[in-house]
Amino acid sequence: MASAPAGPIASSPPLQIEGLVKRFGKVTAVDGITLELRVGECLGLLGPNGAGKTTLIRSIVGRVIPDAGRVAVFGYPADSAAARAALGWVPQELAVYPRLTCKENLESFGRYHGLAGTRLEESVAWCLDWSSLQDRATELARNLSGGMRRRLNMAAGIIHRPKLVLMDEPTVGVDPQSRNRIFEMIETLHGEGTAIIYTTHYMEEAERLCDRVAIVDHGRVIALGTNAELVHNAFASRSQVEAHFAGPSDGVAAWVAQRGGRLVDSTAQFTVERPTEIAGLLDGAAKAGLEVVDVSLHRPNLESVFLHLTGRELRD
Amino acid sequence: MIVPIIRTAMVGLRRDRAALALSFVLPIVFFSIFAIIFGGRRDTVPKIKVIVVDQDQSPASQQLVKGFQREGSLVIMTSPAAKKGVQQPDYTAATAEAAVKAGDAPVALIIPSGFGANPISFSSGGGQDRTAIELLSDSSDPVAPQMVAGLLQKVAMTSMPDVMAEQGSKYTGQWIGGFTPAQQKQMDAGLERLRQREAAGTAAGNASPTANSSNGEIVAVKTISVLGNHKDNDTISFYAAAIGVMFLLFTASGAAGSLLDEVESGTLDRVLSSRVTMTALLGGKLAFNSLLAFSQLVLMFLWGWAVFKLDFFDHIPGFVVMGVCTAFAVGAFGILLASICHTRAQLGALSTLVILIMSSIGGSMFPRYLMPEAVQKAGLLTINAWAIDGFTKVFWRDEPISHLWPQVSVLLAVGVVLLLIARRIARRWEFS
Numbered sequence: 001m002a003s004a005p006a007g008p009i010a011s012s013p014p015l016q017i018e019g020l021v022k023r024f025g026k027v028t029a030v031d032g033i034t035l036e037l038r039v040g041e042c043l044g045l046l047g048p049n050g051a052g053k054t055t056l057i058r059s060i061v062g063r064v065i066p067d068a069g070r071v072a073v074f075g076y077p078a079d080s081a082a083a084r085a086a087l088g089w090v091p092q093e094l095a096v097y098p099r100l101t102c103k104e105n106l107e108s109f110g111r112y113h114g115l116a117g118t119r120l121e122e123s124v125a126w127c128l129d130w131s132s133l134q135d136r137a138t139e140l141a142r143n144l145s146g147g148m149r150r151r152l153n154m155a156a157g158i159i160h161r162p163k164l165v166l167m168d169e170p171t172v173g174v175d176p177q178s179r180n181r182i183f184e185m186i187e188t189l190h191g192e193g194t195a196i197i198y199t200t201h202y203m204e205e206a207e208r209l210c211d212r213v214a215i216v217d218h219g220r221v222i223a224l225g226t227n228a229e230l231v232h233n234a235f236a237s238r239s240q241v242e243a244h245f246a247g248p249s250d251g252v253a254a255w256v257a258q259r260g261g262r263l264v265d266s267t268a269q270f271t272v273e274r275p276t277e278i279a280g281l282l283d284g285a286a287k288a289g290l291e292v293v294d295v296s297l298h299r300p301n302l303e304s305v306f307l308h309l310t311g312r313e314l315r316d
Numbered sequence: 317m318i319v320p321i322i323r324t325a326m327v328g329l330r331r332d333r334a335a336l337a338l339s340f341v342l343p344i345v346f347f348s349i350f351a352i353i354f355g356g357r358r359d360t361v362p363k364i365k366v367i368v369v370d371q372d373q374s375p376a377s378q379q380l381v382k383g384f385q386r387e388g389s390l391v392i393m394t395s396p397a398a399k400k401g402v403q404q405p406d407y408t409a410a411t412a413e414a415a416v417k418a419g420d421a422p423v424a425l426i427i428p429s430g431f432g433a434n435p436i437s438f439s440s441g442g443g444q445d446r447t448a449i450e451l452l453s454d455s456s457d458p459v460a461p462q463m464v465a466g467l468l469q470k471v472a473m474t475s476m477p478d479v480m481a482e483q484g485s486k487y488t489g490q491w492i493g494g495f496t497p498a499q500q501k502q503m504d505a506g507l508e509r510l511r512q513r514e515a516a517g518t519a520a521g522n523a524s525p526t527a528n529s530s531n532g533e534i535v536a537v538k539t540i541s542v543l544g545n546h547k548d549n550d551t552i553s554f555y556a557a558a559i560g561v562m563f564l565l566f567t568a569s570g571a572a573g574s575l576l577d578e579v580e581s582g583t584l585d586r587v588l589s590s591r592v593t594m595t596a597l598l599g600g601k602l603a604f605n606s607l608l609a610f611s612q613l614v615l616m617f618l619w620g621w622a623v624f625k626l627d628f629f630d631h632i633p634g635f636v637v638m639g640v641c642t643a644f645a646v647g648a649f650g651i652l653l654a655s656i657c658h659t660r661a662q663l664g665a666l667s668t669l670v671i672l673i674m675s676s677i678g679g680s681m682f683p684r685y686l687m688p689e690a691v692q693k694a695g696l697l698t699i700n701a702w703a704i705d706g707f708t709k710v711f712w713r714d715e716p717i718s719h720l721w722p723q724v725s726v727l728l729a730v731g732v733v734l735l736l737i738a739r740r741i742a743r744r745w746e747f748s
Contacts, residue, residue, distance in 0.1 A: 024748075058748070061589045065747045081591065089589050093582030112590035156586070 012075030014164040014195035020069035029055040031219035044210030045199040052219035053199040088162035090154045092169045098142035113160035127155035147178025164195045203302040234308045235300040241270040246291040255288045334665030363391045364460045365421035367412045374432025383475025416542045422460035426450040448536035455541045456712045472535040552624040557707035560616045561700045562680040564609045568650030569667035571605045575654045605647030613639045634710030641727040642703040648734040655738040674698040702726045
């Protein structure tokens with residue numbers, strides 16, 4: 001669906017970020033990020049609130065002037081007209097006109113991107129179809145449900161059929177059913193070869209949608225790779241054991257620390273090389289006078305990786 | 317339960333600066349403005365400009381002119397103001413009429429030749445052979461001509477005692493057969509003393525006259541509206557312009573507030589990430605605001621035509637010129653206010669404050685000629701004053717479009733300057 005921008009450097013990667021720094025007063029929101037997005041790739045930016053994901057996205061869109069570093073979209077500077085034409089942005093806010101219908105919203109944003117006539121009509125029709133809003137085309141945006149408004153927000157971001165799309169937490173505040181519909185939309189877009197940057201603090205979204213994931217914390221990319229690579233780099237072949245205990249947690253915390261684990265929200269977490277190590281843990285707990293309520297063994301995921309790398313939970 | 321509710325409301329009010337300004341600043345500002353305009357010091361009361369043309373040059377007419385010059389509430393002009401230090405020739409009847417039409421003064425008095433031969437009369441029937449003073453009036457100012465007409469009778473009573481006495485003696489001779497030679501001699505001596513006192517400037521200028529209205533007909537006056545007698549709807553066109561401009565300002569600032577809505581919703585970011593630049597965005601908003609303002613003006617004047625017989629269709633070219641310039645200035649004003657504010661609430665408070673102040677001193681609430689000189693001058697800092705002056709020229713004075721250049725220039729310049737300032741301030745939305 002998308003058309004690559006014309007020009008001598010159209011063969012450049014969809015996105016190149018080098019040493020990007022952005023400070024707001026004493027706060028460094030982005031602290032030297034370097035990233036490259038491949039053609040047709042969906043790259044997840046995974047990190048907690050305040051990690052710097054949105055500032056990074058706004059720098060790519062050209063809405064934030066970085067203090068240092070460089071952003072290039074298909075080789076063009078981020079704030080250039082060529083970059084704008086090649087770039088679609090779905091902001092976290094519901095940035096649509098509430099008093100306009102779905103179709104009028106799409107037409108307006110299409111015109112802002114220079115579309116007119118048949119191209120505009122076709123693009124509006126495609127976006128309504130993509131977002132499953134055909135039967136709501138004449139509905140005022142303010143009368144739509146939260147999930148529908150999210151979809152309209154996404155459609156408005158790609159009305160000019162860009163080759164690179166930035167999505168800033170597009171599922172915030174939507175119900176599970178609408179979230180699934182949004183996932184399908186993103187998968188359709190991805191399937192058509194559009195490069196996507198997808199920011200989220202939901203590990204399961206990154207796992208489902210993204211080819212690679214960049215874990216962002218305190219304005220830095222602390223890990224980058226595929227889901228499997230990240231888990232392997234952090235845990236190799238090790239597994240995680242989670243256990244819950246009855247009774248007061250004072251003694252539990254001390255014992256968990258002594259055994260090299262962590263206590264997170266009353267859940268004790270241990271990393272083990274082999275599942276048979278569970279027996280040793282249970283035995284040790286019994287000797288310490290702790291009553292184990294339940295115990296489970298599972299493979300680490302991105303959340304485990306984040307916890308492993310930062311010592312904090314993803315949604316802290 | 318009442319106290320916690322009051323406490324919560326007070327905390328909310330303290331943090332809502334817009335509401336605080338509306339609650340406490342606006343009333344004080346308005347009280348001050350109205351106090352200055354209507355209740356201020358006496359030396360700030362506006363003086364009425366009166367052009368006087370003495371074609372008679374008789375002792376009686378000269379005394380009358382001197383009497384007028386002693387009136388503290390009038391500014392008597394016998395010639396236009398000097399240009400580049402060069403004294404201008406005295407007004408003639410024609411130039412005085414032109415000056416009133418142009419709005420240089422609301423009233424001109426033409427004392428015709430022959431006035432001095434029979435200047436006053438004590439009865440309504442006795443003055444039919446008198447030469448009447450012509451009072452040329454500008455109907456856009458309903459107050460000044462009537463005030464001057466009244467003062468004319470008062471001045472006649474107080475500034476020409478010898479003429480009054482002489483005229484009285486004539487009536488005596490006419491009705492009771494005249495004086496004896498001795499009485500006549502005494503009368504002549506008395507008249508001479510009065511003339512000498514008048515010449516010495518010691519006449520009791522402020523003595524209370526018994527006649528207190530122009531209906532007394534002591535001096536015959538012929539009032540002529542130089543703007544034509546067909547203008548029986550002059551106040552309508554004034555209020556169409558005056559009220560119209562005030563509401564245009566409110567509408568424009570409200571419409572420009574959509575910019576703040578877009579900032580708050582994040583739509584502005586999205587728009588600016590497209591091909592639309594901030595300059596193009598402000599230009600589009602300005603065009604929309606101006607179009608909206610012009611449409612409002614058209615509707616207002618059409619309503620005036622349909623309901624109040626406003627002479628709209630004979631003035632369309634002038635209306636279009638003034639309407640476009642006013643709409644442009646007002647549109648830019650709205651954009652500037654919106655760019656200054658951070659939220660809709662701030663915009664609401666600031667626009668209410670600024671627009672009401674501009675409207676009160678700019679002539680949208682009451683005519684500027686009623687205001688003290690200083691306030692009239694301050695009014696020239698407002699869009700209202702220039703717009704109303706321009707519409708006045710079009711609808712009252714029937715002036716050609718070329719005469720609108722001061723208003724057109726100022727309104728366009730104001731619009732451009734306000735827009736440039738707004739563009740500069742709007743840079744904060746462009747990048748962070």
